[in-house]
Amino acid sequence: MAQLTLDKLNKRYGESAQVIKGIDLHVNSGEFVVIVGPSGCGKSTLLRMIAGLEDISGGDMYIDGTRVNDDTPSERGIGMVFQSYALYPHMSVYENMAFGLQLAKMPKAEITRRVEESARILQLEPLLARRPKDLSGGQRQRVAIGRAIAREPKLFLFDEPLSNLDAALRVQMRMEIAALHRRLKSTIIYVTHDQVEAMTLAQRIVVLNRGNVEQVGSPLELYDHPANEFVAQFIGSPKMNLLPGTLVGSGDTESIVRLWHGKTLTVPIATPASAEGTRVKLGIRPEHIEWGAVADAPYLADVLFVEHMGNETYHYLDSGKLGDPWVVRNSRRSDIAAGETVGYSLPPEHCHLFDETGKAFARRAPGKGAGRIPGADAPPITFAEPARTNALH
Amino acid sequence: MSHNSRTLPPSAAVVPPPAASAQGRKRSLQQRRARAAWLLVAPALILLFAVAGWPLLRTLFYSFTDAAMDTPEEYNFVGLANYLDFAEGERFGVLADPLWWQAVGNTLWFTACSVSLELFFGMLLALLMNEKFRGQGLVRAAILVPWAIPTIVTAKMWGWMFHDQYGVVNDLLLRVGLIETPLAWIAEPTLSMWAVVIADVWKTVPFMALMLLAALQMIPSDLYEAARVDGASAWQRFRRITLPLIMPAMIVALIFRVMDALRVFDLIYVLTSNSEATISISGYAREQMVSFQEMGVGSAASVLVFMMVAGIAACFLWINRFSHEGKEARE
Ligand SMILES: Nc1ncnc2c1ncn2[C@@H]1O[C@H](COP(=O)(O)OP(=O)(O)OP(=O)(O)O)[C@@H](O)[C@H]1O
Ligand SMILES: [Mg+2]
Numbered sequence: 001m002a003q004l005t006l007d008k009l010n011k012r013y014g015e016s017a018q019v020i021k022g023i024d025l026h027v028n029s030g031e032f033v034v035i036v037g038p039s040g041c042g043k044s045t046l047l048r049m050i051a052g053l054e055d056i057s058g059g060d061m062y063i064d065g066t067r068v069n070d071d072t073p074s075e076r077g078i079g080m081v082f083q084s085y086a087l088y089p090h091m092s093v094y095e096n097m098a099f100g101l102q103l104a105k106m107p108k109a110e111i112t113r114r115v116e117e118s119a120r121i122l123q124l125e126p127l128l129a130r131r132p133k134d135l136s137g138g139q140r141q142r143v144a145i146g147r148a149i150a151r152e153p154k155l156f157l158f159d160e161p162l163s164n165l166d167a168a169l170r171v172q173m174r175m176e177i178a179a180l181h182r183r184l185k186s187t188i189i190y191v192t193h194d195q196v197e198a199m200t201l202a203q204r205i206v207v208l209n210r211g212n213v214e215q216v217g218s219p220l221e222l223y224d225h226p227a228n229e230f231v232a233q234f235i236g237s238p239k240m241n242l243l244p245g246t247l248v249g250s251g252d253t254e255s256i257v258r259l260w261h262g263k264t265l266t267v268p269i270a271t272p273a274s275a276e277g278t279r280v281k282l283g284i285r286p287e288h289i290e291w292g293a294v295a296d297a298p299y300l301a302d303v304l305f306v307e308h309m310g311n312e313t314y315h316y317l318d319s320g321k322l323g324d325p326w327v328v329r330n331s332r333r334s335d336i337a338a339g340e341t342v343g344y345s346l347p348p349e350h351c352h353l354f355d356e357t358g359k360a361f362a363r364r365a366p367g368k369g370a371g372r373i374p375g376a377d378a379p380p381i382t383f384a385e386p387a388r389t390n391a392l393h
Numbered sequence: 394m395s396h397n398s399r400t401l402p403p404s405a406a407v408v409p410p411p412a413a414s415a416q417g418r419k420r421s422l423q424q425r426r427a428r429a430a431w432l433l434v435a436p437a438l439i440l441l442f443a444v445a446g447w448p449l450l451r452t453l454f455y456s457f458t459d460a461a462m463d464t465p466e467e468y469n470f471v472g473l474a475n476y477l478d479f480a481e482g483e484r485f486g487v488l489a490d491p492l493w494w495q496a497v498g499n500t501l502w503f504t505a506c507s508v509s510l511e512l513f514f515g516m517l518l519a520l521l522m523n524e525k526f527r528g529q530g531l532v533r534a535a536i537l538v539p540w541a542i543p544t545i546v547t548a549k550m551w552g553w554m555f556h557d558q559y560g561v562v563n564d565l566l567l568r569v570g571l572i573e574t575p576l577a578w579i580a581e582p583t584l585s586m587w588a589v590v591i592a593d594v595w596k597t598v599p600f601m602a603l604m605l606l607a608a609l610q611m612i613p614s615d616l617y618e619a620a621r622v623d624g625a626s627a628w629q630r631f632r633r634i635t636l637p638l639i640m641p642a643m644i645v646a647l648i649f650r651v652m653d654a655l656r657v658f659d660l661i662y663v664l665t666s667n668s669e670a671t672i673s674i675s676g677y678a679r680e681q682m683v684s685f686q687e688m689g690v691g692s693a694a695s696v697l698v699f700m701m702v703a704g705i706a707a708c709f710l711w712i713n714r715f716s717h718e719g720k721e722a723r724e
Contacts, residue, residue, distance in 0.1 A: 048618075051622060052621075053618050053621065053622070072621070072624075073621050073622040073624070074621070074622065074623065074624030078622065079622070080618075080619070080622045082615050082618070082619060084613065084615050086613070086615040086616050086618065086619040087619075088616060088619070088620075088634065089638070090637045090638060099620075099623050099625075099633070100622075100623030100624055103623055103624045103625050103629060104624055147619075147623075151623070
C-alpha cells in the first residue's frame with residue numbers, strides 16, 4: 001500500500017487552458033480518498049495525471065516518496081478502473097484479468113492463482129470464460145475492478161466507476177467497493193461527481209472546482225464546516241439554502257445578521273469587526289429549517305410545491321424576488337399542499353455564514369446536538385404537525 | 394379465422410388476411426416480415442440478375458461453343474473442348490495452354506505482392522492518420538487522390554515515370570546512385586511485373602488505408618489506456634488490442650482487394666501492353682476474345698477467371714466466419 005503526494009500539480013492544454021491549477025494533496029497509505037466536483041472541474045484529468053495517462057505540465061508527484069512524474073502507468077504500479085469499464089472485447093473475463101500479468105511475464109501458475117483469487121473476491125468465478133458482451137453492467141464493472149485487483153497495485157484509481165449503472169446497482173456496488181477497501185486495505189483514489197458516493201465511501205473528500213481544491217476533509221467535516229459557499233452547496237442533497245443579508249453586529253462568539261426582509265438573527269459564529277456592514281449570506285440546510293405556528297413564527301412563506309419521497313417530504317418555499325425557492329426537508333409526512341402559507345424559523349445553531357467572496361466564517365457550533373444559544377431571537381417552535389394558515393397574502 | 398380476428402381491432406389488420414385460406418390461420422408476424430423483406434429486396438435481385446447473372450450465364454453458354462466474335466449467332470456445341478480437349482495425342486484448350494498457366498502465375502504473383510504491400514503500407518498510413526496532428530483533415534483528403542484517379546491515367550502516368558530514358562524513376566535512382574545505367578522498367582520481363590505492382594500499390598493503398606482507418610476509429614481510446622495501465626508496450630498494444638479488433642474490417646478490405654487484383658486488366662494492359670511477362674488471366678481472356686476472335690475460348694477463360702475469383706472469395710469468407718477473434722470483435 002502506498003502513499004501519494006501531489007506537489008503543486010499543474011495541467012495545461014496548449015497555452016491558454018489551465019485545467020488543474022496547482023494541487024497539493026497527500027494521501028495516506030490505505031486511505032480511501034474521494035475526489036468530487038461538478039462536471040468539467042478536472043477530476044478525470046487529475047486522476048489520469050496520477051495514473052500516468054496524461055502528462056504533468058508542472059509540479060511533482062510522489063508515490064511512497066519516489067518522484068514518478070516520468071514513469072509509465074505500469075511503472076507507477078497503479079490499477080485503474082475506467083468509467084466505461086474499458087474491458088477488452090475480444091478477450092474472455094479470465095484473459096482480461098490475466099492480460100497485465102502476462103505482459104509482466106509472470107509464471108503461469110501465479111497468473112492463475114491471482115486471477116482466481118480476484119474472481120473469488122468479486123464472485124466472478126462462474127463468468128471467467130465469458131466475453132464482456134455477455135455480461136451485465138454490474139458484472140462488467142466487477143471484471144474491471146477484478147482486472148485492477150489482479151495486478152495487486154499499490155494504488156487504485158477509480159474514475160466514476162458507477163455512473164453507468166442503475167440506481168439499485170449503484171448502491172450495491174458502492175457497498176461492494178467499501179467492503180473491498182476494508183478487505184484489501186489498499187490506497188484508493190476515487191473520482192465521482194455524485195456527492196452521495198463521496199459521502200458514503202470516503203474517509204476523506206477532496207472537493208475540486210475549476211481545477212482548484214476547495215476543501216479537503218472527512219465527510220462530516222465538510223458537511224458541518226464547509227469552508228465556502230461552493231462546498232456548502234455541493235455537499236448535501238437537497239443543497240443548502242442561502243439567504244442574503246447584511247452583517248450588522250460582529251463578535252468573537254456571536255454575530256447579528258439582518259436578513260433580506262429586515263428581521264435580524266443572532267448566530268453563534270465569530271466574525272471580525274472589519275466585516276461589519278458587509279453583505280453576507282446565511283446558509284441553512286433543508287433539514288434544519290423548522291416549521292412554526294403562523295402566529296408565532298418569525299417568517300412566513302408560501303409553499304410553491306411539495307415532493308413526497310415517502311420517508312420524507314420536501315417543501316419548496318417561495319423566496320420572492322430572491323430567485324430559487326428555499327427547500328425544507330421534513331422527515332415526517334405532511335399534508336401541506338402547494339399554495340398554502342407556512343411559518344418557519346431558522347435555528348441559529350444550524351446556520352452558516354459566508355462573506356461576500358463566498359468564504360465561510362468559522363462556526364463554533366458543530367452541526368448536531370448543540371445547545372440552543374439563549375437570547376437568540378426567534379426561538380424555534382416545533383410542532384408535531386406543521387402549523388399553517390390558509391390566509392391569503 | 395373469426396376467433397382470431399375477433400381479438401384484433403379492425404384497423405390492426407394491415408395485411409388483409411388471405412380469404413378462406415386452407416389452414417384458416419393468420420400468418421405469423423415473422424412470416425409477414427419475411428414476405429415484406431423479399432418484396433423489398435426483389436428489385437435489387439432482379440437488377441443484379443440482369444447485369445451480372447445473365448451475362449454470366451451467356452458466357453458460360455458460349456464457353457461450350459465454337460462461336461467467333463464477329464458472328465456470335467453461328468455456333469456449334471463443342472462440349473468442354475474449349476477448356477480441355479484431347480486430339481491425336483495432343484492436348485488443346487485453355488487449360489492446356491502454357492500462356493494460360495503463365496497468366497495464372499502472373500495474376501497470383503501480382504495479387505500476392507500488391508495486396509500484401511498495400512496491406513502493409515495501408516496499415517502504416519492508417520495508424521499515422523489515426524494519430525492526432527495538425528492538418529489531419531487535409532492529409533486524409535489528399536491521400537484519396539491516387540484512388541480517385543482513373544486507372545488508365547494512373548497507368549499512363551506511371552508509364553512515363555518508368556520510361557527508360559525520360560522517366561523520373563530512373564533519373565532519381567541514377568542521382569541517388571543506386572543504379573549506374575537506366576533500367577528498362579517496362580521492357581525488361583523481370584522488372585515489368587514490379588512496375589505494375591508499384592503502380593497498383595500506389596493507386597490502391599488509399600483505399601486500404603481508409604478502410605483500416607475507419608476500423609481503427611471504432612476502437613475506443615480507453616482500451617489503449619487500459620492496456621497502458623496493464624503495462625503493454627506500443628507493439629503489444631498493436632498486436633494484442635488493435636490487430637484483433639480491426640481483423641474483421643481488415644478481412645473485408647482484403648477480400649475486396651484480392652478480388653480486384655485477381656481481375657486486374659487495365660493497368661497491366663496500358664502499362665505493359667501485351668507482354669507475356671505480365672499478362673493476367675483477364676488479359677488472356679481478352680486476347681482470346683478480341684485479338685483471336687475466339688469467343689468460345691475467351692468465354693471459357695472468362696469462366697475460369699470467374700471460378701478462381703469466386704473460389705478465393707469464398708475461402709476468405711469462410712476464414713472470416715470461422716476466425717474466432719473476428720467474430721467476437723465484430724460487435
Ligand atoms: N485535450 C483537452 N484539451 C483542452 N481541454 C481539455 C482537454 N481535455 C479536457 N479538457 C478540459 O479540461 C476540463 C476538465 O476535464 P475533465 O475530463 O477532467 O472533467 P471532469 O471533472 O472529469 O468532468 P466529468 O465529471 O464530466 O467527467 C474540462 O473543462 C475540459 O474541457
Ligand atoms: Mg470525468
